[in-house]
Amino acid sequence: MSTTTAAVVESSGAKFTLSTVELSEPHAGEVRVRLVAAGLCHTDLGVASGGLPFPLPGVLGHEGAGVVDAIGPSVTRVVPGDRVLLSFTSCGGCGNCRDGHPAYCATWAPLNLIGGTRPDGTSPISRDGHDIGGHFFGQSSFAQHAIVDERSLVKVAPSTPLDLLAPLGCSVQTGVGAVWNVLNPRPGATILVTGAGAVGLSAIMAATLTPVGKIIAIDRVSERLSLATDLGATHVIDAAEQDTATALAEITGGTGVDGAVETTGNVGVLRTAVDALAPRGTAVIVGAPAFGTVVPLDVNSMIPGRHVVGLTLGDSETQTLIPVLVDLVLSGRLPLQRLITHYAFDDINTAASDMISGTAIKPVLRF
Incomplete structure (x- = not known):
């Protein structure tokens, strides 16, 4: 048993509170990581607000990056001192995991999003002798130290700038995977x-x-x-000033788009994206509204081969994709630094507020 400082969400809608918590020793297939950085994601804020049924009080955080401090039995992928990026976890044995699609693991939701415990029902995090919600995405990285599933780890080089690359664990691989793994766009x-x-x-x-x-x-x-243009968008539409359907028709000459990535979680925006599809086009749903949210679709408009596809974590196999993303960022071909604003761990509530207001696109906490 060891102690560390974590940002605890005490109840739905509460702010993050820094608190001393206890960590169990790493179980089989787990490691203890000393966090160097952690990205803040809208999923964290959705859980903190009560939008998802994660057990509270609890510790969130799922874009961690740090240094391995200790390893549990049967761990073979890393040793103490290794630098690692943290991502989601998976069972490794179900059909989707074996087929290279661990983001669709048969036990993905309880292991990552809503369970708050290891598969055996215990939490790696406790306080005053009582378990609190942990094991968030196999890591719960809003803490100075975390017990992390080995399957959540991606080992990186000793010189890797962890406070730049932490967001690769969720938001970046999700957006990248939507394009590369699902849309796979043809020339033009x-x-x-x-x-x-x-x-x-x-x-x-x-x-x-x-x-x-x-x-x-x-x-x-x-x-x-403006930033989207700098990063490669050829056309932009300001939804606050323009009718999006009209603007899309003008840009595409009325033919529609071949692929759409919907990230807002707004059902009206999703419907706009689907309606904008060309025949055989595909809309990828990334943004997640509250559980139970539905959107009406024109069934006859779907018959010309249009597709609507849900997506989790970019449908990524992390050991394959994340090292590629690391190389692209470090070579300058994926300018991730343009998205990041850094905050001290103590300022996590400021980071959350800035993310909600739109002041910061991707807050990254430094420990």
Whole structure:
């Protein structure tokens, strides 16, 4: 048993509170990581607000980066002193895991999002002798130290700038995977991205590395649209000033878009993206509204081969994709630094407020 400082969410809607917690020793297949940085994601804020049924009080955080401090039995991937990026966890044994699609693990939701415990029902985090919610995405990285599933780890080089690359664990690989793993655009294709936040801008950067013809970004914040242009968008639509359907028809000559990545979680925006599809086009749902949210679709408009696809974590196999993303960032071809604002760990509530207000696109906490 060891102690550390964590940002605890005490109850739905509460702010993060720094608190001393106890960590169990690493179990089989687990390591203890000393955190260097952690990205803040809208999923963290959704859970903290009570939008998802994670047990509280609890410790969130799922874009961690740090240094391995200790390893549990049967761990073979890393040793103490290794630098690692943290991502989601998975069972490794179900059909989807064996097929290279661990983001669709048969036990993904309880292991990552809503369970708050290890598979054996225990939490690696306790306080005053009582378990609190932990094991968030196999890591709960809003803490100075975390017990992390080995399957959540991606080992990186000793010189890797962890406070730059932490967001690769969720938001960046989600946006990139939407384009590369799902849309896989053909030469000259037109791609639409709704929402120019961290996921949407990652999708735009990924699209520039494919043979697309047009990349269209939609948002309501002019500064984000300006950044989208800098990062490769060929056209932007300010939804606060323009009718999006009319603007899309003008840009595409009425033919529609070949692919769309919807990141906002707004059902009206999703419907706009689906309605904008060309025949055989695909809309990828990334943004997640509250559980139970539905959106009506025109069934007859779907018959000309249009697709609507849900997406988790970019449908990524982390050991394959994340090292590629590391190389692209470090070579300058994926300018992730343009999205990041750094905050001290103590300022996590300021970071959350800035993310909600739109002041910061991707807050990254430094420990």
